[in-house]
Amino acid sequence: GGDGLGANGASGGSSGSRASALASGLIEGTSEIAALGRRRQWQEALTLLRELEGRSAEPIAVTYTAAMGACEKAGEWQATLALLVEMQGRGVEINMVSYNVVTSACAQAGLGDGVQRLLREAREAFLEVSIKAQNMLISAHARSSAWDEALRLAATLAATGLEPDLFTRSMALSGCERAREWQHALGVLWGSAAWGPPSEDVAFNAALGACGNAGKWRSALRLLWDMSSRGLPTNFIAWGVVIDSCERVRDLAAGVRLASAFATGRSMSAFSGPSSEVDGESAAAQAKEVPGFQHTSVLLDEVVEAFGAADLPGALRVASGRQQLGPILVDCTLGGAGHTEALLERIPGLRVVGLDRDPSALEAAGRRLARFGKERVRLVHGDFGDMRELLLGSGLVAPGEEEGSLAGILADLGVSSPQLDRAERGFSFRVDGPLDMRMDPSNDKVKPASWYLANMEADELARCIAEFGGEPEPFAQAVARRLVEARPQTTAAAAALVAACHEEASPTDDAAAEAEERSIHPATKTFQALRILVNGEMDSLRSLLDVSARLLMPGGVLSIISFHGLEDDLVRRTFAGTSRLLPSAASDLSEASRRSQGPFVAAGGREGLRPGPEELARNPRSRSARLRVAVRR
Numbered sequence: 001g002g003d004g005l006g007a008n009g010a011s012g013g014s015s016g017s018r019a020s021a022l023a024s025g026l027i028e029g030t031s032e033i034a035a036l037g038r039r040r041q042w043q044e045a046l047t048l049l050r051e052l053e054g055r056s057a058e059p060i061a062v063t064y065t066a067a068m069g070a071c072e073k074a075g076e077w078q079a080t081l082a083l084l085v086e087m088q089g090r091g092v093e094i095n096m097v098s099y100n101v102v103t104s105a106c107a108q109a110g111l112g113d114g115v116q117r118l119l120r121e122a123r124e125a126f127l128e129v130s131i132k133a134q135n136m137l138i139s140a141h142a143r144s145s146a147w148d149e150a151l152r153l154a155a156t157l158a159a160t161g162l163e164p165d166l167f168t169r170s171m172a173l174s175g176c177e178r179a180r181e182w183q184h185a186l187g188v189l190w191g192s193a194a195w196g197p198p199s200e201d202v203a204f205n206a207a208l209g210a211c212g213n214a215g216k217w218r219s220a221l222r223l224l225w226d227m228s229s230r231g232l233p234t235n236f237i238a239w240g241v242v243i244d245s246c247e248r249v250r251d252l253a254a255g256v257r258l259a260s261a262f263a264t265g266r267s268m269s270a271f272s273g274p275s276s277e278v279d280g281e282s283a284a285a286q287a288k289e290v291p292g293f294q295h296t297s298v299l300l301d302e303v304v305e306a307f308g309a310a311d312l313p314g315a316l317r318v319a320s321g322r323q324q325l326g327p328i329l330v331d332c333t334l335g336g337a338g339h340t341e342a343l344l345e346r347i348p349g350l351r352v353v354g355l356d357r358d359p360s361a362l363e364a365a366g367r368r369l370a371r372f373g374k375e376r377v378r379l380v381h382g383d384f385g386d387m388r389e390l391l392l393g394s395g396l397v398a399p400g401e402e403e404g405s406l407a408g409i410l411a412d413l414g415v416s417s418p419q420l421d422r423a424e425r426g427f428s429f430r431v432d433g434p435l436d437m438r439m440d441p442s443n444d445k446v447k448p449a450s451w452y453l454a455n456m457e458a459d460e461l462a463r464c465i466a467e468f469g470g471e472p473e474p475f476a477q478a479v480a481r482r483l484v485e486a487r488p489q490t491t492a493a494a495a496a497l498v499a500a501c502h503e504e505a506s507p508t509d510d511a512a513a514e515a516e517e518r519s520i521h522p523a524t525k526t527f528q529a530l531r532i533l534v535n536g537e538m539d540s541l542r543s544l545l546d547v548s549a550r551l552l553m554p555g556g557v558l559s560i561i562s563f564h565g566l567e568d569d570l571v572r573r574t575f576a577g578t579s580r581l582l583p584s585a586a587s588d589l590s591e592a593s594r595r596s597q598g599p600f601v602a603a604g605g606r607e608g609l610r611p612g613p614e615e616l617a618r619n620p621r622s623r624s625a626r627l628r629v630a631v632r633r
Contacts, residue, residue, distance in 0.1 A: 026052060030063045037070030042079060045070035061093050068101045077105035081114075096122060205238055212241040221258075243603055252302050252609055252629065253309035256557065259603035259631040260310045264555040297338030298414060298622045302609055303559055304339075306629045307408050308346045310557045326350050326376075327407030328396055330551075332384035332544060335416045337365035343410075344372050353394045354379045355387065357440035357535075361416065383440075384411060385540030388547055404553045411544060414563040414625065415531070427531060429495035429523045435488060437527075437534045449530045450489050458484040468538070468566060469529030475505060479526055491527075498523040528564060541567060545574045549599040552632040558600065563624045568608070571628050575602045600630035 029052045036045040049067045064087050071079040084102050087094050099122045106114040204227050211220035220242040227238060239262045246255035297303075307329065326349025331340045334354035344350055354369070354377065356362050362379050369377045378394040387409075391397055397405045419439075420428045426436030426449065435450040452461070462480035466473045479501050488494040502522035532538060548558050562568040575598075608626040615622055 026060070026063065030060075030066050033063065033066040033070060037066060037073055040070070040074045042070040042074040042076050046079065061087070061095060061098060064092060065098045065101060068098065068105075072101050072105040072108075075105070075108060077102075077109045077111065077114075080105040084118075204232060205241070208238055208241040212244055239601075243601075244606070252603070252627075253305035255603045256306045256309040256629060256631065259601040259629075260555050260557070263601045263631040263633045296417065296619045296621075297336065297342075298412065298619065298625045299561055299609065299611060299615070299627045300338055300342055302627055303410065303561075304342045304346050306559050306603070306627075307343055307410070307557055310408070310555065310631065328353065328405060329408035329410065330355065330384075330387060330391060330406055332387065332409065332411040333413065334365045334379065335361050335412065336418075337368045339410060339412065340365070340377075341368060344369070344376060349376075351376050351396060352378070353391055353396060355382055355384050355390055357381070357383050357443075358416075358419065359440070359442055360418070383536075383540055385536070385543035387544060388551065391551070403550050406551045406556055407553060408557045408559070409544075409548050409552060410559045411541075412561045413537070413541065413567050414561065414621075417621065423491075426491055427527075429491050429521060429527055432490055432492035435491055435494055435530075437531045439535045446534065449494075449534050450487075452530065452533060453483050453494075454487050456484065464533050465526055465529045467529075468532040469525035470565060471525050471529075475501070478505075483526075495521070495523040495527070498526045532566075538566065538570070541570055545571070549632065554632055556632040557603075558630045558632070559627065560629075561625055561627050563626075568626050568628070572608075575600060575628060575630055599633055601633060603629045603631055 029048060033045045033048050036042075036048065045067050049063065052063065064083055068080045068083045071077075071083065080102050084094070084098060087098065099118055103118050106118065204223055208220050208223050211223065224238060224242055239258065243255045243258045243262075246252070246258065326347075328351045329343065330353045331337075332355050334340060334356040335358075337354065340352050340354055344352060352369075354362070354365060356365070356379075359381060362381055366379055369379075378396055380390045380394050382390045382393075384390070388402060391402055391406075392399055415427055419425050421431065423431040423433030424436075425441070426434045426438075434448070435453070436448040438446050438448055440446060456464075458477070458480045461484060462473070462477040465471050465476040465479055469476070471479070479498050482497045482501055483494065486493070486497055488497060499522045552558060560571050562571055608628045610627075611619075611622040611625055
């Protein structure tokens with residue numbers, strides 16, 4: 001009997017130890033699944049769940065919920081839902097926490113109907129549906145642009161005995177934001193007594209986004225003012241929404257004034273609304289042409305608005321603390337002087353240093369601007385890539401005082417009409433002439449395009465055509481080989497060689513298809529690449545962007561007009577560390593805020609400003625122009 005009792009006792013102890021070990025393994029496994037979920041390693045979490053089953057450690061609700069959480073964090077709503085169904089099939093007890101995880105996964109995918117069915121199941125299982133689960137339903141509708149359903153659910157929460165919270169309001173607002181329903185967004189912000197007065201910047205930012213997306217910058221500005229009066233942080237994101245809304249309605253002047261106010265910390269009360277046209281007439285209508293250099297300035301009204309709205313004389317006084325002569329602006333590409341003339345007329349006391357590599361442009365500009373006198377205009381021959389040295393050479397700024405001395409910098413990176421139309425300049429394939437393309441023909445150190453064709457290897461030239469012209473690499477290689485073999489000396493000969501390559505290309509060739517679709521000459525991109533190569537245009541632009549932040553004073557304006565993607569991409573990427581990466585929902589605010597640091601505040605919107613229909617009709621050559629504006633912090 002004693003032996004039997006001993007045997008039975010040993011057997012019972014072994015069974016208890018095994019159960020204890022399995023329980024311990026299950027707890028450790030569940031913790032490890034949760035850790036994998038935090039790292040969004042959902043597949044590894046599911047693998048570990050199956051391993052626990054293989055050890056005969058029957059998973060419990062918390063284990064399943066941890067695996068579901070891993071799938072939810074990774075955005076795998078199907079896997080999350082499959083685990084819930086598996087729990088139901090195995091008879092595992094399901095609580096509201098499990099339903100919350102699944103509803104969150106479905107809400108992120110915008111599956112409003114799916115969330116609604118899950119909540120119905122939860123109620124049928126006599127589970128108490130939490131405010132979090134209801135918020136997930138509102139979020140699902142908001143993400144799927146069913147903003148009206150999101151608002152209806154948010155408004156009826158109180159009737160279900162649940163108290164709406166900040167997330168409820170934010171999700172309802174995000175639905176309005178996506179749908180540009182700015183009036184309903186304002187109603188959510190102010191109209192619900194159940195929520196109380198808004199006290200969080202996250203709610204204001206979502207309402208700001210709705211107004212901004214609809215281009216209602218005045219309503220957005222009022223919200224910005226109210227945030228400030230309530231002591232809520234009016235950060236770069238909030239300001240950025242309002243500035244972008246100005247761009248949506250092409251009110252660049254309003255955007256520049258706001259960017260200037262934010263960059264310099266000036267009071268919003270100084271903001272006076274949209275700008276008026278110059279003396280009742282647009283700057284473009286007032287533009288004058290100079291004999292011998294007939295050139296129509298691109299985006300003239302927009303450039304004048306950008307600088308005129310920034311109150312440049314005020315920016316100078318803020319920086320120096322004392323009244324001086326008027327602010328200094330550098331026009332890096334003076335050309336026909338249309339922009340400079342309009343700015344001198346618009347801004348009292350403005351002084352301009354006009355730079356240009358083309359001696360004929362400087363000569364014509366000198367005649368056009370003579371009436372303003374040397375006190376207000378200094379013309380300097382040179383490449384804007386050397387802007388610091390050229391600024392000192394103008395005599396308006398003393399050595400050692402150049403940093404922070406400028407109120408504005410303007411660069412119009414396009415080729416002027418006189419350069420394109422004169423055969424002897426060799427820029428255009430439309431008029432036959434020597435293959436030159438030098439912006440400064442007086443500079444013997446700059447070699448003409450024909451020299452490069454005579455001295456470059458085909459592979460090197462192909463890389464240039466691909467990089468600077470944007471041609472597909474195989475086609476660029478074919479063009480380069482043809483040009484290097486023939487070594488053409490005239491624009492017509494070079495254009496004919498490139499056109500022949502296009503004719504020989506397959507109909508499916510990307511370059512040929514694009515040229516046909518856009519009705520552009522086949523040699524357009526190759527000529528662009530040669531011009532950029534000859535004049536070192538990208539190096540000059542990089543130097544300009546690098547030095548601008550040091551030469552501009554706080555509140556100073558940088559305006560750049562580009563004409564092809566390579567230039568604009570460099571400008572855009574330079575502004576990218578400073579431009580608004582606006583969130584599409586309130587939850588994205590912290591990430592966007594971390595990415596909004598830099599020396600400039602972008603004022604012209606993500607896409608920049610393009611010519612309108614009237615300007616395109618008046619000046620078809622402006623079709624590729626894109627204006628980007630930033631204000632120095």
